[in-house]
Amino acid sequence: MNALQRLIESNAIDRLIRRDPSLFTHDIEQRQRIANRLGWTDLAERAQSRIPLAENLTRTLAEEGATDVVLLGMGGSSLSAIVFNRVIGEQPGGLRLHVLDTTCPQTVTALLESLDQSTTYFLLSSKSGTTIEPLSLYAIFRSWMHERLSPPEAGRHFIVITDPESHLHKLRQKEVLRLAVNAPPNVGGRFSALSVFGLVPAAMLGIDLKELLRRARNMESRCASQPSENPGALLAAWIADSCAQGRDKLTFISSPGLESFGLWVEQLVAESTGKEGKGVVPVIEPSPTLPSRFGPDRAIVVMRDASDAEMTDTVSALQELENPLFDLVIEDRLEIGAEFVRWKYATALLGHLLDINPFDEPDVSSAKDATEKVLDGSISAPRAIADLEGVWPAYAGAFSGARAPDDLATALAPLAAAIGPGDYLGVLAYLPESDEHLAPLRAALGWISSVTATPALLELGPRYLHSSGQLFKGGPDSGVFLVVTTRDRQDLPIPGKPYTLGALQRAQAEGDFITLASRNRRVMRLDLPDATPLMVGHLSYALRSAFG
Numbered sequence: 402m403n404a405l406q407r408l409i410e411s412n413a414i415d416r417l418i419r420r421d422p423s424l425f426t427h428d429i430e431q432r433q434r435i436a437n438r439l440g441w442t443d444l445a446e447r448a449q450s451r452i453p454l455a456e457n458l459t460r461t462l463a464e465e466g467a468t469d470v471v472l473l474g475m476g477g478s479s480l481s482a483i484v485f486n487r488v489i490g491e492q493p494g495g496l497r498l499h500v501l502d503t504t505c506p507q508t509v510t511a512l513l514e515s516l517d518q519s520t521t522y523f524l525l526s527s528k529s530g531t532t533i534e535p536l537s538l539y540a541i542f543r544s545w546m547h548e549r550l551s552p553p554e555a556g557r558h559f560i561v562i563t564d565p566e567s568h569l570h571k572l573r574q575k576e577v578l579r580l581a582v583n584a585p586p587n588v589g590g591r592f593s594a595l596s597v598f599g600l601v602p603a604a605m606l607g608i609d610l611k612e613l614l615r616r617a618r619n620m621e622s623r624c625a626s627q628p629s630e631n632p633g634a635l636l637a638a639w640i641a642d643s644c645a646q647g648r649d650k651l652t653f654i655s656s657p658g659l660e661s662f663g664l665w666v667e668q669l670v671a672e673s674t675g676k677e678g679k680g681v682v683p684v685i686e687p688s689p690t691l692p693s694r695f696g697p698d699r700a701i702v703v704m705r706d707a708s709d710a711e712m713t714d715t716v717s718a719l720q721e722l723e724n725p726l727f728d729l730v731i732e733d734r735l736e737i738g739a740e741f742v743r744w745k746y747a748t749a750l751l752g753h754l755l756d757i758n759p760f761d762e763p764d765v766s767s768a769k770d771a772t773e774k775v776l777d778g779s780i781s782a783p784r785a786i787a788d789l790e791g792v793w794p795a796y797a798g799a800f801s802g803a804r805a806p807d808d809l810a811t812a813l814a815p816l817a818a819a820i821g822p823g824d825y826l827g828v829l830a831y832l833p834e835s836d837e838h839l840a841p842l843r844a845a846l847g848w849i850s851s852v853t854a855t856p857a858l859l860e861l862g863p864r865y866l867h868s869s870g871q872l873f874k875g876g877p878d879s880g881v882f883l884v885v886t887t888r889d890r891q892d893l894p895i896p897g898k899p900y901t902l903g904a905l906q907r908a909q910a911e912g913d914f915i916t917l918a919s920r921n922r923r924v925m926r927l928d929l930p931d932a933t934p935l936m937v938g939h940l941s942y943a944l945r946s947a948f949g
Contacts, residue, residue, distance in 0.1 A: 403638065403642055404638035404639075404641035404642045404754050405628050405634065405635070407638075407754060408628040408634050408637070408638060408753075408754070409627075409628050409629075411424070411753070413628070413634070413753055414624075414625065414626070414631060417746070417749060417750065417753075418442060418625050420436060420439040420440075422435035422439070424753050425752055425753060425757075425759065425760070426758055431758060431761075434760070434761070435758060435760050437586075437587050438587065438588070438589045438592070439587065439760075440585050440587030441588045441589070441592040441593070441745055442621075443621060444585070444592075444595045444596060445595050445614050445617035445618045445620070445621050445738070445742060446621060447585075448596065448614055448617075449611075449614055449618075451596075451600055452604075452610045452611060452614070454582065454597075455597065455600050455601045455604035456610065458582075458601065458604070459495075459496065459604045459605050459607075462496065462522050463494070463496065466520055467496055467520055467521070467522045468497060468517070468520040468521070469496065469497045469498075469499060469517075469520060469521045469522070470496050470497070470498050470499070470521075470522050470523070470524060470602070470605045471498075471499045471500075471501055471512070471516070471521060471522075471523050471542070472499070472500045472501065472524040472526055472602050473501055473523060473524065473535040473538040473539055473542070474500070474502055474524070474525075474526035474527060474532075474534075474535050475502050475527070475532050475534045475535055475863070475864070476532075476591065476668060476864075476867030476868060477528065477590025477592070477593050477594075477598065477668065477867075478526040478528055478532070478562070478590060478593075478598050479500050479501075479526065480502075480594075480664055480668055480868070481593070481594035481595075481598060481599035481602075481665060482498065482500045482526075482598070482599060482602035482603070483500045483502070483661050483664060483665075484594070484599075484662050484664070484665050484737060485498075485599065485602060485603045485608060485737075486498050486500055486602070486661075487658070487660075487661040488658060488659060488661060488662060488734050488737055489603075489606065489608055489734045489735070489737065491606050491607060492606060492607030492608055492609075493607060494607045495605065495606040495607025495608070496605045496606065496607070498602055498605055498606050499512060500602070501538055502534065502864055503534075503834065503861070503863065503864065504537065504538075504905050504906040504909065505831070505832070505833050505834070505906060506889070506891050506892045506893050506901075506903045506906070507889065507932065508834060509538065509541065509893060510891060510893060513541075513542075518545065518546050518549040518550055518555075519549065521558065522558045522560070523539075523558060523559045523560065524560050524601060524602060525539050525559055525560065525562070525563075525569065526561075526562040526563070526598060527562075527563055527569055528563065528564050528567075528584060528589075528590045528593070528598070529563075529564070529567060529568070530563045530564065530567030530568035530569035530570065533769070533772070534863060537895045537898070537905060539559070540895050540896045540897055540898070541894075541896065541902065543555060543559070543576070543896070544896045546558060553577060556576060556577040557578075557579045559573075559576075559579055560578070560579050560580045560581075560582065560601075561573045561578055561580065561581040561582065562581075562584060562597055562598055562601060563581065563583070563584060564583070564584050565583045565586060582597050582601060583597070584598055589760055591668050591669050591672055591673065591868075592669075592745050594665065594741040595614070595617055595738065595741055595742070609735065613735050613737075613738040614738060616735055616736055616739040617738035617739050617741065617742050619739065620739035620740075620743055621742050624742060624743065624746040631746075632743045632746075632747075633742070633743050633744075633745070633746025633747040634746070634747070634750055636727065636743060636744070636747035637746070637749075637750035637751040638750075638754070639700075639727050640681060640751055641751055641754040641755065642725075643700035643725045644681060644755070646725075647697065647698055647823065648697070648698055648699060648700040648724065648725060649680070649681055649682055649698060649700075649823075649877070649879075650682050650684050650698045650699045650700065650856045651670060651681050651682065651683045651700055652684045652686055652695070652699045652701045652702065652724075652856070653666060653667075653683060653685045653686065654703045654704075654715070654719075655703070655704045655705065655712075656705040656706045656709040657709075658706075659704050659705070659706070659731075660685065660687060662737065662740065663683070663685040663704075664685065665744075666744055667683040667868055668867070668868030669744055669745065669748050670683050670744075670751075671868055671869040671871060671872035671876075672762050672765070672867075672868055672869070672870075672871040672872070673748045673749075673751075673752055673759035673760070674748070674752065674755060674757060674759065674872070674876070675764075675869070675871045675873070675874075675876030676757055676758075676763060676764065676875040676876065677757055677875070678875075678876065678878075679755055679757055679876065679877065680872045680875070680876030681751070682876070682880075683869065684699075684856040684858060685858075687843055687847070691715070691847075692847060692850040692854075693851040694854050695722060695854065696822075696856070697723070697724075698823050698856075699724045699856070700725045700726075700727075701719055701722075701724050701725065701727070702726075702727045702729065703715070703716055703719065703727070703728050703729065704729045704731065704740070705728075705729070705731070706730075706731060707730050707732050716728055762871045763871075763875060764870075764871050764874040764875035764916075765867065765870060765871050767874065767916045767919075768870060768874070768912050768913045768916045769866075769912070770912075771911075771912030771913070771915045771916050772911075772912035772913075774912070775907075775908040775911045775912050775915070776904070776905070776908045781911070782795065782797075782911035782914050782915055782926070783795045783796070783797040783915075783918065783926075785926075786803070787805040787806055787812070789806065789808060789809050789812060792809055792812070792927055792929055792930065792940075793927070793928040794806060794812040794925060794926070794927055794928075795914075795925065795926045795928070796815065796924075796925045797914060797917070797918035798917055798918035798919075798922045798923060798924045799819075799922065799923040799924075800815050800819075800923055800924060801918075803815055803925070808943075809927075809940070809943035810943045810946035811947075812925075812927065812943075813925075813927075813943055813944055813946075813947035814947050815923075815925060816881055816883060816923075816925065816947060816948075817947050817948045819881050819923045820855050820881050823879055824855060824879045824880070825855060825856040825857070825858060825879060825880055825881070826846070826849065826855055826856070826857040826858065826880075826881050826882075827860055827869075827873060827880050827881065827882045828846060828857070828858065828859050828860065828882075828883045828885060829860050829865060829873075829882055829883065829884045829910075829913065830842065830859060830860065830862065830885040831861075831862040831863070831884075831886050831887065831906055831907075831910045832861065832885065832887070832932055832937065833932060834861055838934055838937050839859065839937075841934070841938045841940075841941035841942075842859055842937060842940070842941050842944075843859055844941065845941040845942075845944045845945050846858075846944070848948075849944065849948045852948060853948060862884075862906070862909060862910055863906065863909045866909060866913060870913065874917060874920050874922070878920075880922060880923070881923045881924075882917060882922060882923065882924040882925070883924075883925055883926070883927065884910055884914045884917075884924065884925070884926040884927070885926075885927055885929065885940065886906075886907055886910045886911075886926065886927075886928045886929070887928070887929045887930070887931055887932040888928060888929070888930055888931065889903065889931050889932050891903070910926075914926050927940065
């Protein structure tokens, strides 16, 4: 029986619309937790009531002289804002939006140096209110604001977006921040794109929220129809049937400018399905260069602008391959609102088809716990076994016992030797998010993918910890991982903490390295002396040599 027929037989659509948790589990305790995570099914309809708040807030800040808004968030609290910022962008009358979801000192320092305290405002965004990255960034930026503004004036520049009664609500009262905007507590972070987590930053950009939500409501209506006419069900069934054929690498190809939607899809799919040894592996292929060949484990999703003639030609070429192809065409960028809905329904139904609970993330907390233990000194990462002109390699998990290498290419050789059919390479890089740093790595991974027909992922830390990190630890043992860290001297203190931002970033990398090793994953680490583009270029060249 194919997946679409299974959705029909199980009456999955009606049960999802009724928010019936038995669609996902027979366990009574889990059912209650799932029931508290199903508020997204009509979120676009309910979100209309938040439009006046979001638009009035934007107008008020603009009248006060605001030019820039910085969103401090992570995972579900930031990825939809990244999509709105990169896919649609600032509209006439909108404000400049900077989404900061990193603990990289270089990135934070560069942003600090580009802003003016008197015209900069902040969205402090966290569903739980306890996420370490935005809270650390808040402490840094609040201290920076006090360099020119009094505490009461500085407090008026911070707006909190969080669940009711969260830790951030208490912080907002204690530190006299301007406003707390309540998010719906029955919507999980990765399903919250059309809640205030996404709508407030979209309003700051000047995006037409009414039209965005009109498209989304139309998709909600279509996703409530029977499976054979249901966009979400059709996508879920296609992914599930592909996985049943061994094609579990969901490859996302897009028109230029739409790539960031893949980041959001990556979190939604990887974090929702990557558990119990199962999982769909999202692979974002950067435009416009694609691997020269795809392995038999690939299923390809194309998202393209209707006016993109070059991508139309690419689709024609992809149709000649044996890989399954799902073609999504959008007429204009406001269709992104509808695509959020399609993919949320598809991912929930995919969880049902894979017989997993798509609304938990049991392995995400393990890396968080390890980070805290690294920071307090109670655990430490596996030590390097060589010094290769300042580059320190370390091996753990299934790579434990590797011999000391003589050069950088030899240090990376275990990665190439370990990869087999159905595997993927994951480079988990704690580097600045800039083309200058990442372009050589992307090129090297694209070359590796073409030569080996193996998917090669570039994941930025700590962002990936809140998305694909769940899949890497809880999903199938098909990943071969390289953790990349640096020992840069540039750093920032975190007011009120005994550690710096750089120390936090290293602890996050080491905590994940330890956690991957504890699951006996094939994992190694390269600790670079610095994060200069030259050093990243050396690493990229060595990767090519190791796989050549």
